Amino acid sequence: MELQPIDYEAGGRSFTGYLADGSNGGRVPGVLVIHEGGGLADHTKESAARLAGLGYVAFAMDLFGEPGAPIERLREIVRLMRADYGIVRARCRAALEVVRSCPGTDSARLAAIGYCFGGAAAVELARDGADLACIIGFHAGFITGPPAADDKKIRGKVLMCQGAADPVVTAALRDDFAARMEAAGVDWQMHVYGGIGHSFTNPAIDAWGLPGFAYHEVADRRSWAAMLALFGEAFDRGRPLTRL
Numbered sequence: 001m002e003l004q005p006i007d008y009e010a011g012g013r014s015f016t017g018y019l020a021d022g023s024n025g026g027r028v029p030g031v032l033v034i035h036e037g038g039g040l041a042d043h044t045k046e047s048a049a050r051l052a053g054l055g056y057v058a059f060a061m062d063l064f065g066e067p068g069a070p071i072e073r074l075r076e077i078v079r080l081m082r083a084d085y086g087i088v089r090a091r092c093r094a095a096l097e098v099v100r101s102c103p104g105t106d107s108a109r110l111a112a113i114g115y116c117f118g119g120a121a122a123v124e125l126a127r128d129g130a131d132l133a134c135i136i137g138f139h140a141g142f143i144t145g146p147p148a149a150d151d152k153k154i155r156g157k158v159l160m161c162q163g164a165a166d167p168v169v170t171a172a173l174r175d176d177f178a179a180r181m182e183a184a185g186v187d188w189q190m191h192v193y194g195g196i197g198h199s200f201t202n203p204a205i206d207a208w209g210l211p212g213f214a215y216h217e218v219a220d221r222r223s224w225a226a227m228l229a230l231f232g233e234a235f236d237r238g239r240p241l242t243r244l
Helices: 042-053 070-083 086-101 117-127 171-184 217-236
Strands: 004-010 013-021 028-034 057-060 105-115 134-138 157-163 188-193
Touching: 004 086, 013 042, 013 086, 028 042, 028 086, 028 117, 042 057, 042 105, 057 086, 086 105, 086 117, 105 117, 105 217, 117 134, 117 157, 134 217, 157 171, 157 217, 171 188, 188 217
Parallel strands: 028 057, 028 105, 105 134, 134 157, 157 188
Antiparallel strands: 004 013, 013 057
């Protein structure tokens, strides 16, 4: 599936993301795809293209917005988020509008998915009250600072797919997130894969040589299937929209 570069703006900064339109002349659900902490790379673009191949409109957004070393850009955005959660929320909202404005998108059926830091960003978008039918994180970070009142703004179904042996997202963080979702009355679920570490969906992560970070084909496949099952539930009243 061809990826089309799309320029957009948020907070006075320019960004470029990649749109994959699988609508084929119809009106289909739109999915915002948010990258890992390492930045917008092939992993996220390939996810968008894969979703388009299944009949969705998908947009791989850019959270950082300018060239530079990925780790430095990640540190910058983490610093910004500690000062103002609205910065990441605004960037995600701008990218969601790209999805919504695509002629093939059914704007009543929107989702946000994210990997690692992108999973945390997807939750922040939902905490900002965005009209998302579902929010899905893969080895997602959990940000604990936003007030509990923001959790009550989450409208859609939440699915988090996490590794039990993740050295970054610990059991304590998972438990805290679950407690917050429960207290807010959110329709949520969490899949925890035994023996699995961080970034298990990203085949390129092994080259980084980071302890506890490893691709895992089975967990990748299971989490993708779990996402599509939730899409079917949220978008089509329980009937699968597409094949796995």
